[in-house]
Amino acid sequence: MLNKLTLLLVTIAVSFPAVTSLHAAEVEVSVEIPRLNVSEYHRPYVAVWIQDENRKVAANLAVWYQLDDKGSEVGTKWLPDLRQWWRRTGRSLEMPVDGISGATRPAGTHELEFSSSDKKLAGLKPGQYTLVVEAAREVGGRELLEIPFAWPVEKPFKDEVRGKEELGSVRLTVTP
Amino acid sequence: MLRSFLPAIALLVCLPLSAFAHKVWLLPSQTVLSGAEPLVTVDAAVSNDLFYFNHFPLRLDNLVVTAPDGSTVEAENQATLRYRSVFDVPLKKEGTYRIAVNNHGLFGSWEEDGKRRRWRGTPESFAKEVPADAKNLQVSESIGRVETFVTNGAPTENVFKPTGKGIELVPVTHPNDLYAGEKGTFRFLVDGKPMAGLTVEVIRGGTRYRDTQDDVQVTTNEKGEFTVEWKEPGMYWLETSAQDSNTQISQAQNRRLSYAATVEVLPQ
Numbered sequence: 001m002l003n004k005l006t007l008l009l010v011t012i013a014v015s016f017p018a019v020t021s022l023h024a025a026e027v028e029v030s031v032e033i034p035r036l037n038v039s040e041y042h043r044p045y046v047a048v049w050i051q052d053e054n055r056k057v058a059a060n061l062a063v064w065y066q067l068d069d070k071g072s073e074v075g076t077k078w079l080p081d082l083r084q085w086w087r088r089t090g091r092s093l094e095m096p097v098d099g100i101s102g103a104t105r106p107a108g109t110h111e112l113e114f115s116s117s118d119k120k121l122a123g124l125k126p127g128q129y130t131l132v133v134e135a136a137r138e139v140g141g142r143e144l145l146e147i148p149f150a151w152p153v154e155k156p157f158k159d160e161v162r163g164k165e166e167l168g169s170v171r172l173t174v175t176p
Numbered sequence: 177m178l179r180s181f182l183p184a185i186a187l188l189v190c191l192p193l194s195a196f197a198h199k200v201w202l203l204p205s206q207t208v209l210s211g212a213e214p215l216v217t218v219d220a221a222v223s224n225d226l227f228y229f230n231h232f233p234l235r236l237d238n239l240v241v242t243a244p245d246g247s248t249v250e251a252e253n254q255a256t257l258r259y260r261s262v263f264d265v266p267l268k269k270e271g272t273y274r275i276a277v278n279n280h281g282l283f284g285s286w287e288e289d290g291k292r293r294r295w296r297g298t299p300e301s302f303a304k305e306v307p308a309d310a311k312n313l314q315v316s317e318s319i320g321r322v323e324t325f326v327t328n329g330a331p332t333e334n335v336f337k338p339t340g341k342g343i344e345l346v347p348v349t350h351p352n353d354l355y356a357g358e359k360g361t362f363r364f365l366v367d368g369k370p371m372a373g374l375t376v377e378v379i380r381g382g383t384r385y386r387d388t389q390d391d392v393q394v395t396t397n398e399k400g401e402f403t404v405e406w407k408e409p410g411m412y413w414l415e416t417s418a419q420d421s422n423t424q425i426s427q428a429q430n431r432r433l434s435y436a437a438t439v440e441v442l443p444q
Contacts, residue, residue: 077211083442086208087353092330 026116026175029061031133032168035107036140043104044137044166045078047085048112050129057089058129059120060100062112067096067103081136084144109169116152124151135166147172199379200234200436201413202275202324203227207352207440209328213268216326218251218275220261226381226413227438229260234322236261238278242335244271244328251275271332272352276323280341282428283318286310299425306427315428319343324438327352340368343416343435348401354441356409363400366418366433370400374416378404380441381411409443 029048045066050059063085066075076095080086095101099120114121129151136142143166147159157174203219219227220234233256241249251263267273284295284306297305299317306313319342325335331350338344345351348361364371374396379389394402396416404414417434424431 074211077209077214079210080208084444086210087355087442091208091210091327 027114027121028171028173028175029112029114029131029133030109030169030171030173031112032109032170033105033107033135034163034166034168038140040139042138042140043106044135044140045082045104046133046135047082047090048131048133049085049089050124050131051088052130053128055088058124060089060093060097061114061120062102063090063097063100064102064104067101078136078138081142082134083136083142084132085134126151131170131172133167133170135163137166141165143167145170149174152176198222198224198231199226199413199415200320200322201227201438202234202277202322203411203438204275204324204326204440207324207326208442209267209326211328213266214328215264215266216275217262217264218324220263220277220322221259226379226383227411228384231259233257233259233261234277236263236277238280239263240274240276240278241265242274242276244269244273244332244334246334246337249273265326267326267328270329272325272327272335272350274323274325274335276321278322279318279320281318282315282425284310284313284315284427286313302425302427313427315423315425317423317425317428317431318434319431320434320436322436325351338365338368340365342367343371343374343418343433344368345435345437351437351439354406354439356406356441356443359403359405360439360441361401361403364396364402364416364435365400366420367422370396370398371418372396372398372400374400374402374418376402376404376414376416378412378414380408381413406441409441412439412441413437414439 031046033044045064047063048061049057052058065079079090082090129149131147131149132144134144143163145161145163145167147161149157149172153174153176160169160171162169200222204216206216219229220236221229222234223229223231236254236256239251241251243249249265251265254263265275282297282299282302286293295306321342331352336346338346344365346363346365348363354360364374376394378392383389392404394404396402413436415436419430419432421430
């Protein structure tokens with residue numbers, strides 16, 4: 001158990017080196033990957049991004065996919081299964097992307113924190129946005145959840161949506 | 177019986193014309209790809225049902241695969257089977273590929289010793305093979321294009337540069353960027369110029385599992401453009417044809433033009 005937890009923390013630390021304790025977190029995203037009782041389970045591919053009112057990607061926050069087989073790039077082959085993410089941004093990116101690409105995560109709740117000085121959020125102009133979390137699983141399904149929000153906020157903003165199949169709870173917290 | 181039937185088959189297989197009521201199509205295994213060197217495998221067939229290969233194969237003699245940079249790619253593992261042809265296309269470059277079977281042929285018939293003789297060839301072989309004094313010579317020219325498009329990474333538009341020959345499709349909406357609930361707009365050119373008044377038939381695949389064809393007919397406007405609303409995701413077949421007398425050789429009385437494409441509409 002301890003080993004698994006350590007591994008998880010290391011994974012998060014490796015995936016998000018830009019996050020340091022010096023900055024107050026302004027955007028927190030929590031993504032729950034549900035534990036599924038299926039005979040053949042593969043960890044889902046997950047993409048997290050912020051889009052504007054024209055569904056243009058304003059910030060790419062994370063994409064988790066199979067990274068381990070770098071030589072054959074077999075992992076990137078299935079990235080288009082994250083259909084919306086692929087269309088909106090993935091297909092024009094050179095993978096892997098520093099600070100965005102990460103390995104697939106196990107079932108459980110995963111927290112992402114971004115400070116407003118993070119270069120991913122630095123380009124966000126004041127306006128209406130939507131947080132989008134998309135998950136696609138091999139021999140499984142695909143699900144997309146959205147949380148609309150305004151940026152920046154004057155008082156703390158909190159919202160939560162629940163997936164039915166491939167995603168559990170997705171929470172967004174924005175603090176001024 | 178067999179003798180008269182065989183040329184008919186030859187015609188059918190080589191000449192995609194809506195007049196035959198058979199549908200000519202290329203079906204790629206997928207259209208939106210990623211990875212180091214993704215590969216599509218393609219079925220090519222002539223049938224009534226979409227997209228079921230249950231009638232004739234589409235011959236691959238005039239198969240041309242164009243890479244995003246305009247270069248020509250050799251399709252691998254080409255085979256023509258009883259009901260379909262198959263081949264693989266490795267997508268080594270990023271961008272949009274055009275996979276096309278382009279037929280340009282002449283069909284002639286004349287009287288010889290009291291019998292009707294039939295001939296099939298090209299503008300180049302016409303002078304050599306058709307007697308100069310052929311009696312009651314009838315010649316028609318045919319330009320047919322059967323296409324599909326696949327994209328590795330982000331869609332690009334280089335392969336849509338028109339050649340100015342026959343009916344060609346130019347995207348307003350990229351054919352590898354189609355999603356259910358949205359609209360797609362395309363322009364048809366004839367000999368490189370926008371063509372108004374073409375009737376375009378659009379049918380979603382999977383016809384075996386429904387009672388009706390559910391075909392949609394749209395007409396190109398003065399800019400040669402037509403718009404389709406994609407109600408459901410799936411592989412769609414779109415077809416149009418035209419006739420005129422702008423033949424390449426003076427002996428041909430008329431020219432038949434046809435175009436068919438397969439495009440994939442993804443769910444949102």
